[in-house]
Amino acid sequence: MTDTFATQCPHCRTRFRVNRAQLDAARGAVRCGSCLRVFNAAEHLIERPAHPTDAEAPISAAPAAAPPVAPPAEIRSAEPPAHRDYDELDLGDLDLDTLDLDEELARLESQERQLTATPQSTDVPAPDPAAPRTRPAPVEPQLPPTGSLLVIPSGQGERPEPPLTLEPHVARDEPRRSASRETPAVRGETRQPVLAGRPAHGTPEPPGEGLLELVDEPLRLDWRKPRQPWGRRLVWIALNLLAIAILAGQYLWFHYDELARQDSYRPWFERLCPYLGCSLPPRVDIARIRSSNLVVRNHPEFAGALVVDAILYNRAAFAQPFPLLELRFADINGQTVATRRFKPNEYLGGELAGQQEMPPQTPIHISLEILDPGTQALNYSLSFHSPE
CATH class of the missing domain: 2.70.50.60 (abc- transporter (atp binding component) like domain)
Incomplete structure (x- = not known):
C-alpha cells in the first residue's frame, strides 16, 4: 500500500494529497495546479492531529485490529464553489533549472524519513453520505516535465486514488474556454498532484467538448393538418352566389327591354318568359x-x-x-x-x-x-x- 500525505502550497495555500512515489520522483518538487508555481511538497507537509476533527480528518480504511474511526471531511473554504479545470493547462515549458532546489532538498531529507514512519492507508475513501454533494471534482496539479526528475514508481499500473469530494462534478460538456473566465479555485481545497508528463488517471476526456447546449423540443408524431371548416365555407359560398344572383336580377330588371331585343339573349328570354309570366318586347331595327x-x-x-x-x-x-x-x-x-x-x-x-x-x-x-x-x-x- 502507498502512503499518502497532505501538503499545502506556500504561495496560494491550496492543499493537495501526495504519495511516497510522487515525493521521491523529483525530491519532493511539485507544481501547484492552482497558482502554477513550483514548491517542495515534503517541506510543506501538513501535520495531522492525533484526533481528527470534523473540519479535517483523513479518510482511510482501518485495519482489522484498529478501532473504527469516524469518516473525516476535507477542509472547505468559505469561498464560492468555483472550479477550474487545470488538467487542460499545458505548462510543460517551465524550466526548473533556474530554481535552486538542491539546497532545500538536502535539508528536507531528514524530515521525509520521519514522515514515512507514520503509515497511511491507501484505500479508496468513501464519500460521506450526510455531506451535500455540491463541489466539483478536484484537479491534480502536474510536476514540471524535466527528464532527470521524472521517475516512474513500480506501481505505475495502478491508478491514483481519486480524492474525496463531497460535491458533484461540473458538467463535462461545458466548453473549455469558459474555464479561463471563472474565479480562481478554492484555496483551502485538498488536491492531489501528479507527475509531470503523465496523464491524470480517472479523468476521461469529455466527449462533447465545445458543443453548445441545445434545448430539446418534443416531437409530435400525431400531428395532423387541421380540418377545413367546410360548413362555414359552404355558407359563404351560398351567400356569395345569392349576392351575385341579386345583382344579376337587378341588372336584368332595369335593362330588360334592351337585352330582350338583342339576338344573343332573346332566345333565353323566349324560353324563360313562359315560366316567369313575362312578355317579350318587339324587336326594332x-x-x-x-x-x-x-x-x-x-x-x-x-x-x-x-x-x-x-x-x-x-x-x-x-x-x-x-x-x-x-x-x-x-x-x-x-x-x-x-x-x-x-x-x-x-x-x-x-x-x-x-x-x-x-x-x-x-x-x-x-x-x-x-x-x-x-x-x-x-x-x-x-x-x-x-x-x-
Missing part, C-alpha cells in the same frame, strides 16, 4: 327599314292639297313594329319649310289597317294626304323613327 318610289302630287279632288305615295320595305330577318313616318319639306337652300310625323294608324289602310308589325321582306304601299306647304317647298324627304 329602324335602320333595316327602307322606302322607295316616293312621289308627291296634287290632290285630284281638293285644291291646295297634296297626295304622297311611297313603298316601305322591312329588310330585317324578323318582323318589327311599324315605324313613325316623318315627312319633311325644304326650300331651295335646304331650309325646312314644313314637317309632319305620321303614326302607323294614320298611314295604314285597307288590309294593313290594325296591324302592329311589318312582315320581313314584304313591300308595303302607303298613301298620305296633306296640305300644300306652298311654292317655296321644292324639296321633300321621308324618314323613319322608332314607335317607342
